[in-house]
Amino acid sequence: MSLIRRYRRLLLAYPRAYRRERGEEILGLLLDTAPAGRARPTPREAIDLIRGGLRCRLGRPASRTVGVWAVLTALICGLFTASVAARAAWETSRPQPDRAEFTTTFATAFPGHRLAADVQTAPALFVYYNHPPRLAQWHGLLLGDGGEYQEGAAAGSAAGPMPATPERTLETAVRRLRADGWRVYEPTSEVLRTCDGTGCDTADQPVQTVLVARRGDTVLRATFDDPRSFGSYLSVEAQRATPPAVLPVATLAGLAGGVLAWLVFGWASRRTQGRRGVPLLLGLTLFFWWMPALPATASLAGHHLAEPHPSWHPLWEWLGQPALSLAFLLGLAGATTVLAIALAPRREPRPVTVTPG
Structure with missing residues (x-):
């Protein structure tokens, strides 16, 4: 060449x-x-x-910040694209554990403990109020109740009197799960304060212990509670881990979405140069898109550091979606308005005709 x-x-x-x-x-x-x-x-x-x-x-040669706006736009659009791709890649997962699989796992980890009859199973990989999302539910899902959209799980609790102490039950579960091929993470404990003030005896407060384990594509989470406060002393959940296809698919889609967003931003920036109101619209758009993402990321980061997570929360939850999807929709309206202004034909100044006096 x-x-x-x-x-x-x-x-x-x-x-x-x-x-x-x-x-x-x-x-x-x-x-x-x-x-x-x-x-x-x-x-x-x-x-x-x-x-x-x-x-x-990017146009706008007099602007010193247009590059920053372009990077912020490309980054958030890339993350949105990656989230959509990640959700699509989740369809490569096996269905959530059924009752038979959950019962077998419970019997393996907790011999001698009686499982309550009301074992809950998930009808889909992701559920909305424990039901598969339906188009008719879009209003609640997108306008304030999207936090109920979450990964499904099989769940159950122990019934009847406790056959062994919590310490003995935990020790037995760790040993039997490891023997059955599970990777068991270090249990975490938290004191749940039920009173406040100087007269509160912290030594008498209930303690909640969480045991997390993973084998293959299945994650087990067992929570040991004080029966005096919660009635049941043991609750267990089992769900699928993130499929291997999610990371590469989301990464490629995110890169493609970010590049495309940069190019579209540059085209719109050049087309709207000199038009009033466009910078304000762009600022509002990025505010509504980034506003949920920053606190959601900070909250989930602390949550992940506080306890083991063999399978991370889905990418869209790190962006505050769909729990705060109203802000996303407001930002989408702003971005659509900016693109509509960019598509509108520009009015060229009419030539001034000078008449000889």
């Missing part, structure tokens, strides 16, 4: 209209300054051309 063709390929970073107007001029300057015998651009030249082209795509 000749040096000219390599330079032309790098010039693709610039918008088409800019290349038509100044592409040959830039190419000529590059060739004039290149020493004889050079076969390819230097790394510095390549970086400068790509950086200059990307900046040129």
Whole structure:
């Protein structure tokens, strides 16, 4: 490949209209300054051309912050795209554990403990109020009640009197699960305060202990409670772990979505240059999109650090979705308005005719 063709390929970073107007001029300057015998651009030249082209795509040469707005837009759009792709990749998972699988696992980990008859199973991978989401539920799902959309699970609790102490039950469960091929994580305990003030005896407060284990694509979570406070001393959940396809699919989709968002942002930025109100609309759009994501990420990060998580929470929950989807919809309305303004034809100033006096 000749040096000219390599330079032309790098010039693709610039918008088409800019290349038509100044592409040959830039190419000529590059060739004039290149020493004889050079076969390819230097790394510095390549970086400068790509950086200059990307900046040129954003337009607004007088703005010092347009690059920041473009990065924020590309990043959040890439994360939204990755979330959608991750949810699609979740369909490669096996169905959630049924009653037979859950009962067998419970008997393995907790011999001698009687399982209550009301074992709850999940009718779908993800449920809304323990039912498969339906189109008729969109209003509640998107407008304030989206936090009830979550991964399904098989769940049950121990019934009757406790046949062994909590310490003995936990020790037996760890030993038997490991013998059955489960990876058992270090149990975590938390004191649940039921009173406040100086007269509160913390030594008499109930303690909740959580045991987490994983085998293959199944995650087990057992919670040991004080029967004096909760009635049942043991509750157990089993659900599928994140399928292996989710990470690569979400990563590729996120990168593609981020690049596309950057290009669309640059096109809209150039088209709306000089139009009033567009920067305010863009700022409101990014505010509504980032506002749920930042606190949700901080909250989930602390939650993950506080206890074992062999399977992370889905990506969309880190973005505050769909629990705070109302903010997402407001941002989507702002972005749609900006694109509509960009699509509208620009009014060219009419020539002024001077009449001789």
